[in-house]
Amino acid sequence: MSALEQMIWNILGYSSMPVIFLAGFAGTALVAIAILKMLGVKPVRE
Structure with a gap:
C-alpha cells in the first residue's frame, strides 16, 4: 500500500470514530x- 493510500485510510478510520460515537x-x-412517549411517562414537575 502506498503512503497516499495509507494516509487516506488513516483519515477515514479516525474520522469515522466520532461519527459512529455521535450516531x-x-x-x-x-x-x-x-x-x-409510548409508556406515557410525564416530566417531573416540582
Missing part, C-alpha cells in the same frame, strides 16, 4: 424518548 448516542437518545 450511537443520538440513536440511543431517540429510542429512549420513543419508549418513554
Whole structure:
C-alpha cells in the first residue's frame, strides 16, 4: 500500500470514530424518548 493510500485510510478510520460515537448516542437518545412517549411517562414537575 502506498503512503497516499495509507494516509487516506488513516483519515477515514479516525474520522469515522466520532461519527459512529455521535450516531450511537443520538440513536440511543431517540429510542429512549420513543419508549418513554409510548409508556406515557410525564416530566417531573416540582
